[in-house]
Amino acid sequence: MNAIWIGAALFLLLTVAAGMVRVLMGPRPGDRMLAAQLFGTAGVAMLLLLAWGLEMPALVDVALVFALLSAVATVAFVRQRGLPREGGEEP
């Protein structure tokens, strides 16, 4: 059964690596930021799967911290004036 959980985590890592393309390409700041949000959600799922797959129950707590902090960067992004605007491509 453990092998299945690890395989599932590997699959999620691959989807995250695919989503990285969106961070690289953009084109707008919002696109990049929401891709980072995706890594938060997928990261939580990966940590939960690894907690069972590697038999490390402490990883559930790491997943909890991921869940709490994944929104912090997004809120900082939205609240901060002066970051590249959505309208045009930034320099």
Place this chain on the structure above:
Amino acid sequence: MGPLDMVSLILVVSGLVFFAAGSLGMLRFPDVYTRLHALTKADNLGLGLVALGLILQAGSLPLVLKLVLIWLLVLFSGAAACHLVAQRALTQGEPESEAGADPARQPRGREGRG
């Protein structure tokens, strides 16, 4: 492998399908707003299914509640964060987006595809 393991395997695999759909939607959808749709719905549902599959393997009640708590946290913080990103995108230009409100116009072939 008992029937319970079978059920949780099915749940986790269907969760993975939704995660794949979320990533694919993020790559294929044409603009920020539609990508946010893919992110909020598909990924949160995927995480919910993975967590549900693991809940069936959890030995104790507090662990079950902890997984539910994690899912709810991700659900609400993710939805709020997506709302904020969408609001920022709307207030800071993205002029073509208003044109999409006209149902007569086909909003295909907008900027930012691919």
Place this chain on the structure above:
Amino acid sequence: MSPWQAGLLLAFDLTLVLTLLGVAWQLLRGVNLFRSVVLFIAFGLLLSLAWVRLQAPDVALAEAAIGAGVTGALLLVALGRLRRMASGRHGGEGS
């Protein structure tokens, strides 16, 4: 540990290392600072997974909290402030 499990773990580790290196390379190579900051946040999340694989869940916890969450937010705030300062000096529109 079954051979299946060992193989999957090896694949997981290799994918993780390759993605980490790729992200780090793109992060350093780019000239767009905002893109680099977002990549840094992603890098922090991936590095936290690497700590998990090194059997250090406590370090992974600190990395997720400090590396990805707080440092990412700090870098975003610093970037916004830098840009506002630059646009103020060149007589731009300000904020």
Place this chain on the structure above:
Amino acid sequence: MSVAAGSKNSRRFLVTLGACLFLWWVLTEGDPGSWTLGVPLAVLAALSVFTLPAGRRYRIAWRQVLPFALSFFWQSLVGGLDVSRRAFSPRLPLRPGFIDYPVQLRRGPALTFFMIVISLLPGTLSVGLHRACVHVHVLDLGLDVQGSLADLEGRVARLFGITIHQGEAS
């Protein structure tokens, strides 16, 4: 008056303390050794709820929680399936656009909750709030979004024990 207020406050304190203890129990997974730290911390947390400035008060109709949760899970399953179907489909069937939904809920926790839940339901994403209209982005303009939003608003209002005039919306 003051006696009644005092007993109400003490009941609120006990409920908050109970919630804190329950949260501690969940977070430590019921480890019995952790209570020496957990009980004082829970008391401090419950006290801080009373000394810190209070947020907006709201009440939840607890009897409505289970029906709301069930319909929410069902709707979020439908939403995930809908968006996944569109993502996997090779033709990419999207007709995105914005609509304005005239909302009857007053500003406050109920409206915030409503706007968050909008984003998790099939085909809708709340973008902003102008006066009394929620700005909603929809994936497919052909769907009856106004009707389903009115339905959702009614359910949120019932969850928070608010009466709104059904039927005016939509």
